[in-house]
Amino acid sequence: MKRIITLSSRKLVDTVKHGGCGACQTSCQSACKTSCGVANQKCENTLNR
Amino acid sequence: MIHQYKLNGYNIVLDTYSGSVHVVDELAYDIIGLYEHASSDKITTLMLEKYQTNPEITEVEIQETLTDIQELINHGQLFTEDEFSDLSIDLRNRKTYVKALCFNVAHTCNLSCDYCFASQGKYNGDRAIMSFDVGKRAIDFLIENSGHHRNLDIDFFGGEPLMAWNVVKQIVSYARSKEKEYHKKFRFTFTTNGMLLNKKVTEFLNEEMDNVVLSLDGRKEVHDRLRRTVNGKGSYDHIVPKFQEFIKNRGEKEYYVRGTYTHDNVDFTNDIFHIADLGFDKLSMEPVICNPKEPYALTEEDLPEIYNQYEILAKEMIARNENGKKFTFYHYMLDLSEGPCIQKRISGCGSGTEYLAVTPWGELFPCHQFVGDEEFSMGNIWDGITKPEIQAQFKASNCYSKPECQNCWAKLYCSGGCPANSLHATGSINGTFEFSCDIFRKRVECSMMVKVAESIGEMEI
CATH class of the missing domain: 3.20.20.70 (Aldolase class I)
Structure with missing residues (x-):
């Protein structure tokens, strides 16, 4: 596309099938302790990649 | 739902429900902003008028951009509908x-x-x-x-x-x-x-x-x-x-x-x-x-x-x-x-369900932020969860259960925010601490811009 660059190819709907395994860390474990952000969490399920 | 913003010279469009991030030029940025509210003819007229001093913006260019936008919509990467509200109900009822x-x-x-x-x-x-x-x-x-x-x-x-x-x-x-x-x-x-x-x-x-x-x-x-x-x-x-x-x-x-x-x-x-x-x-x-x-x-x-x-x-x-x-x-x-x-984006930090805090005496709380608040004492490590109703409250609380989150473009980045912050600010874990939301949204915008800059840099190399 001439005027649009799409950076992320994976769609959230594609993660439904293998999602929710819970292998990832809970959000507050890492470094915040006072806020909830999930988007910066690592996915540890290779089926979702 | 989309969110579009300009930062550090980049025009960025986030498609909330697909998670797609697009970097666009001025024309595409303007057209995307109008797309849901105006017909193609109207958009063409408005764009020709706005860019009348720019000879590169022709009717053909505008049509091509409209076609590209439609293609992204067809591929589920722009103006994507919310398909996750049923999933959010399933998550509330899940065994944790x-x-x-x-x-x-x-x-x-x-x-x-x-x-x-x-x-x-x-x-x-x-x-x-x-x-x-x-x-x-x-x-x-x-x-x-x-x-x-x-x-x-x-x-x-x-x-x-x-x-x-x-x-x-x-x-x-x-x-x-x-x-x-x-x-x-x-x-x-x-x-x-x-x-x-x-x-x-x-x-x-x-x-x-x-x-x-x-x-x-x-x-x-x-x-x-x-x-x-x-x-x-x-x-x-x-x-x-x-x-x-x-x-x-x-x-x-x-x-x-x-x-x-x-x-x-x-x-x-x-x-x-x-x-x-x-x-x-x-x-x-x-x-x-x-x-x-x-x-x-x-x-x-x-x-x-x-x-x-x-x-x-x-x-x-x-x-x-x-x-x-x-x-x-x-x-x-x-x-x-x-x-x-x-699932992670909807269910959030896991406090009260998958994540608990235990005190020196073995008492259980939904997370470290609730320790010492007797109202949230959930049980202990010998008897387990003795107040399942507290756990149920936390399991049911997410970005789909909070009315203020419904129209927020960032809801799948914070899952509805920190329950402890909500409690302290509003008196309920289901409340919304707007001040914290404002900061959170700004951080997402900035972090996305950094990713955009990195990606564009790699493309140029």
Whole structure:
């Protein structure tokens, strides 16, 4: 596309099938302790990649 | 739902429900802004009028851009409909298992930080150190209630957990002894103010802890203003050399230097850059959460400068990436292609369900932020969850259950926010702490811009 660059190819709907395994860390474990952000969490399920 | 914004010369469009991020030129940016509200003919007329002095913008160009936008819609990457509301109901009804415990091993501290949410480690109660018997039983409780989860996370927290050093070592050793038998993998995190760090402690933490969080607020005068010993002496000079030595021996293992900013240092990027210049490269800086009446509490009037600071941080990170002085910032660690699944994005931090806090006496709370609030005492490690109604409240609370989140473009990045912050600000875990939301949205915008800059840079190479 001439005027649009799409950076992320994976769609959230594609993660439904293998999602929710819970292998990832809970959000507050890492470094915040006072806020909830999930988007910066690592996915540890290779089926979702 | 989409969110479009301009930052640092980039025109960015986020498609909320697909998670797609697009970088577009001016024409595409304008057309996307009009797309849902105007016909193609109307858009063409408006664009020809707006760009009449630009000979490159012709009717054909506009039509081609409209076609590209339609193609993205057809591929589910733009103006995507919300397909997750049923899933959010399923998640509320799901069976959950505990996979992480915050071990409050020390309800006491060797610092007396003014802003401490844990009231200088005491959590509004008595001082205490967890016994090994309680720690051992807490490990057993976690294994018994972890179901299918193989990775079990334990966070040593306080107060200052180094004041419970011997019991920490015993708990780690006990947990390790159970891994093989129960097919579990324990991952430990340790949060410390650094006052008691020494060679032996460093060796142990670097061997056993998957992550270590080191508390440092930044510049000496900022850090020492609020992070003082019980005698009122600043702690900066004592801990910084210890942290530097610690990191030298850390290798590639994860750590964060984590600070808190307040009304007294709204120019907090100077603290982040100071920490980076001390040689640390994995950083986190959080807004203070406290009673609004405190003199250091952040105010609505601080917001414009806070926004500005997050932009400064993003731009500086891009610059330092290019000149080899790269550092990571916890809230800017977006993974646009392999980030968390939608279930995680809806169900959130897991407090009260998959993540609990255990006190030195073995009492269970939804997370460390609720410890000491008797209304949220959920049970104990011997009897388990005795108040399932509290757990049910937490399980049901997410970005789909909060009315204020429905039209928020960032809801799948925060899952509805921190329940403890909501409680403190609104009186309910289902409330919305708008001030925190404003900051969160700004951070997402900035972090996305950093990712855009990195991606575009790679494309140019």
